[in-house]
Amino acid sequence: MKTEAVRLYGKKDLRLEEFELPPIKEDEILAKVICDSICMSSYKAATQGTDHKRIPDDVAENPIIIGHEFAGELVEVGAKWAGEFKVGDKFSIQPALNYADGPVGILSAPGYSYQYIGGDATYVIIPKEVMELGCLLPYKGEGFYPASLSEPLSCVIGAMHANYHTTPGSYVHKMEIVDGGKMAILAGVGPMGLAAINYALNREDRKPSLLVVTDIDQGRLDRAASLYSVDFAKSKGIDLRYVNTGAMDNVAADLKAITDGYGYDDVFVFAPVVPIIEQADEILAFDGCLNFFAGPGDSNFKAPLNFYKVHYEFTHLVGTSGGNMDDMKEALEMMSKGLDPAGLVTHIGGLDAVIDTTLRLPEIPGGKKLIYNHIRMPLTPISEFEEKGKTNPLFTELHEICQLHNGLWNLEAENLILEKWNKLT
Template identity: 80%
Template sequence: MKTKAVRLYGKKDLRLEEFELPQIKENEILAKVVSDSLCMSSYKASSQGTDHKRVPDDVAENPIIIGHEFAGELVEVGAKWADKFKAGDKFSIQPALYYEDGPVGVLSAPGYSYQHIGGDATYVIIPNEVMEKNCLLAYKGEGYYPASLAEPLSCVIGAMHANYHTTPGSYVHKMEIVEGGKMAILAGVGPMGLAAINYVLRREDRKPSLVVVTDVDQTRLDRAATILPIEFAQSRGIDLRYINTGKMKNPVEELKAISGGTGYDDVFVFAPVKPVVEQGDAILAFDGCLNFFAGPGDPTFSASFNFYNVHYAYTHVVGTSGGNTADMVEALEMMSKGLDPAGLVTHIGGLDAVAEATNHLPEIPGGKKLIYTHINFPLTAISEFEEKGKTDPVLKNLADICKKNKGLWSVEAESYLLSNYSK
């Protein structure tokens, strides 16, 4: 079968090409990709080429397909997996295989390391090791884009699970955020911050009593409050507040005052900015845990941490990068029950838009760029649909659909696009 895919040959060398996939083996699965969400990690892989830890040294001769936040449906299932999967099943992929040894190596992952599997393709071959590691995951919800966004949602789920707290006199740490505790999400209205808020508000097993979300961009704060309103949080028993720290004379004192003077049990930092990290440290409560979620590009990045409080107030720090397979399963289950990650998506595009968008991702404002691999469609902000719809009837109708959904993408919009846009 022929596939079209965006392949990496070297630094910033991404090419959209059509080529023949080999016949699947009895331990492989042929799959149709429907959607893929572009990630900064793909930008890093393209920028670094073979210097990237997950990219093979021979990509110039054996290019890999990029993209790792993808979803679609299975087309043909090899005999080995026929009792577990069937054609027509919708799927998502956990790209982190966590191999300790073996032929794929420690860091190999779909979207970085394979010639025949990656999200920015029309059809792919899912290799045996993905199924062996239980990284081919069923999705039973509506549409496809939620499953594409399961991987980024799993990252914030993993962050929540990774926080820990202590018990006096015991050396056994209690994992997780504090039930009924106070939480701060700093620089928290970007795509991943929104995912974190959405998850916190919809968890059934554990929730804080107070969630303070900060940023210095009022427009982004207002958008977040529209997507994830404080009224919904109240219905869940959570006091949610959106705070512009840029308007505060003394953010640390004022944020502490909002907590009732105690500080915050769980603080999440969503920007690799030194003053934000130090602000997070300064507002920690006794036994408070600071989760440094944002991945810095600078390997020498550092910030001050109050070690007096580490010693006497039991404050501590953790860092998380990505979620595991259990986090992906949890994300897919929550979305099948109604969690909609559409607030992360700000742009829609086709396969023809991937190479240019990936190589310039840091320069494109907004949140997630969602790609539909079986159409040609220039990368377009949802906010531009109405204006561009004056000359494009499909975009006009998409604008109307999005307007009905608070300006957000939706299963209805996805279905309309896939049914009406030229293949």
């Protein structure tokens, strides 16, 4: 079986290549990858090369396939797994394997560490450890892009589950956000911030009473408000406020004033920026939990924290990176019941767009860049479909479909891409 894939050979050395996959073993599965959403973590892996903890030292001789937010369908199932999986099953993968015998040990992950599996390929071989650890996850919802985006959604699910609070006089930590509490999501209208808003508004088991989302870009705030409206939040019993902190003289004081001086029980930081971390620390309520979600690229990144508050006001700090298996299952379950992550997606492209997109990801504005692996298509903002339609009628059709869905990517558009794009281009 031939595959076409984007492989990493070293720092900023990505190559789109066709090569032969070996026959699968009885404990492996051959899969067709339909789509992959490009993550900032892939940019970090591509630019750091072997300095990255998940990239094998011999990547120059044995290149790995990049991409870890992917979905597709099973093509051939090894005998060992024939009782659990069948050809045609749709799937997503939890890439955080925590498998000691992987290529780089416990940190091994598809999209970082393996020669034959990664999201930016047409066909892949799923290794035994993925199934043994229960990381091959069936997806029973419609389409493929929701399953591809289940991994980033699982990351924000994990972040909210990781927060904790205490009872004075007790050493027992109560995991989770405060039900009915006050929550702030700072720098919160990028792709992952949008995922966090979507999850906070739609989960059934617990929710904040107040949710404040900040940024300094009014255009991004307006887009977030159009996707996840104040009125919808109100119908869920949540007072949602989008706040532009760009013109504030004292951001922390003004944010705290929204709570009448109480502060915030749960604060999430979605950008590795020192002033934002300081703001988050300042607005914590008694027993407040600060979740530093955004992973910095600098191993020496530091920011000051108020340790007087840590000691006397029981404030605390957690950091999360990725979601676990339960988080991934929760994401897929919510999507199978209709939760649509389309608001995260702002660009669509083909496999030929992966290299440039990955290496320039921090420079490209907007949200998630969604790749369809079996087509050739330059990375294109959904907002430019109408203009592109002047020279390619298929873009006109895509534009019209997206307009029927509030300008968002959707299942109809995905089906059009999968059925017609290669034939008409």
